[in-house]
Amino acid sequence: MNQRWQAAMLVCLLLAGCQTGESGSNGAAGPSGQPPESAVHPSDHQQQGKTSESPVDPDLQLEAKYWNIVKVQNGQKVIQNPDNILVLVNKEQSLPPGYKPADLVVPRVPFLCADPNAEKRHMRAEAAAALEEMFAAARRDGIELVAVSAYRSYERQQVIFAEEVRQKGKEKAVQAVAHPGQSEHQTGLAVDISSRSAGCQLTESFGVTKEGQWVAAHAHEYGFIIRYPKGKEAVTGYKYEPWHLRYVGRKAAAVIKKRGLTLEEYFKVVKKV
Numbered sequence: 001m002n003q004r005w006q007a008a009m010l011v012c013l014l015l016a017g018c019q020t021g022e023s024g025s026n027g028a029a030g031p032s033g034q035p036p037e038s039a040v041h042p043s044d045h046q047q048q049g050k051t052s053e054s055p056v057d058p059d060l061q062l063e064a065k066y067w068n069i070v071k072v073q074n075g076q077k078v079i080q081n082p083d084n085i086l087v088l089v090n091k092e093q094s095l096p097p098g099y100k101p102a103d104l105v106v107p108r109v110p111f112l113c114a115d116p117n118a119e120k121r122h123m124r125a126e127a128a129a130a131l132e133e134m135f136a137a138a139r140r141d142g143i144e145l146v147a148v149s150a151y152r153s154y155e156r157q158q159v160i161f162a163e164e165v166r167q168k169g170k171e172k173a174v175q176a177v178a179h180p181g182q183s184e185h186q187t188g189l190a191v192d193i194s195s196r197s198a199g200c201q202l203t204e205s206f207g208v209t210k211e212g213q214w215v216a217a218h219a220h221e222y223g224f225i226i227r228y229p230k231g232k233e234a235v236t237g238y239k240y241e242p243w244h245l246r247y248v249g250r251k252a253a254a255v256i257k258k259r260g261l262t263l264e265e266y267f268k269v270v271k272k273v
Contacts, residue, residue, distance in 0.1 A: 059255050062086075062270040068093055078181075085126065085249055087187055088263055091174075091237045094181035097154045101188035104151055109135040111147045112200050122151040124188035127223075127247035131191060134222040143214045146200055148192040148243070152185035175239050184227060189247040207242030216242065220257035223250045232262045 066086040070077040070093055077093045083102075089095055106121050107128035113121055123131060131147070138145050152160075157180040164173040184190035194200045195211035206212040207230070216226060227246040228238045248256070248263065256266050 056271060059251070060270050061273045062252075064272050067267070067272055076181075082187065085189065085247070086252060086263075087189075088267060089182060089184050089187060090264065091179070091182055094179075095154070095183075095186050097181055099186060100153065101151070104188055107131045107147070107150075109147050110145070112194070113149075119151060119153060119156065120149040120185075121147075122188065123191060124247075126249075127189045127191075130223045130247055134219065134224065137218065137222070138211075138214060141214060143195075143211050145193050145195055145211055145215070148194050148200065148202060150185065150191040151188045152183060154180050154186055157181070157183045157186065175237075178238075184244075184246055190227065191245050191247075192243050193245060194243055202241075202243045204240060204242060207240070212242050215245070219245055220253040221250070223247050223253050225253050225256050225263065227263065229262065232265075235262050235264050 069080040082099045103125045104122040164177040197209045198206040224245040228241040230240040
């Protein structure tokens with residue numbers, strides 16, 4: 001009897017040990033048959049949350065400070081941060097009438113205007129330095145450029161616009177000359193250039209000269225774009241002007257050149273960050 005009782009006890013102990021070993025396992029499956037959350041490897045979560053979206057091109061990411069801040073005044077969108085290097089000035093968004101850049105300087109490049117203190121010889125410091133670099137590079141390539149007109153005040157634009165209307169009528173005037181407040185020249189970031197081969201005139205023929213072709217090919221390397229390119233009249237609202245350069249900085253200029261964009265189109269493809 002003693003032997004039988006001892007054998008029975010041994011069997012019970014063996015069975016209890018097997019059950020305890022299974023229930024104590026950290027890798028036991030849950031009620032659904034799936035491993036518990038703590039057992040899921042981090043890489044499994046990454047795979048589950050993974051999307052098919054491609055990473056955003058860093059060249060198409062643009063800091064918020066470069067976007068216009070506008071306020072509607074008398075039915076017109078008026079730009080509140082006009083010192084922005086990438087400020088978008090056009091027929092829909094205007095500069096404040098009294099705006100004048102605080103850092104205007106005279107770039108050391110040949111100007112058609114002989115008066116060293118003339119308003120139109122001035123540009124914002126960053127743009128002026130870039131213009132000097134571009135003109136120097138052009139000279140090294142045997143290209144002689146001349147600057148015709150850069151900064152222009154709101155008041156000066158009023159005079160120019162009124163004269164254009166008087167000569168050609170308003171319908172034609174608005175295709176070539178900006179309303180006061182809508183001229184890029186007021187930003188201090190724009191400059192009209194020409195060459196002796198074009199008679200130092202602001203004319204479409206400049207675009208087919210060797211000087212104009214050099215500018216079209218290299219301006220972006222110094223942060224400039226041809227602001228009103230051929231074939232984009234419906235986008236910019238102005239006729240083709242191969243002489244009108246706008247400083248936007250090297251990064252934006254490179255993207256605009258590579259993709260064949262206008263400044264308006266650039267702001268439609270970049271993402272605010």
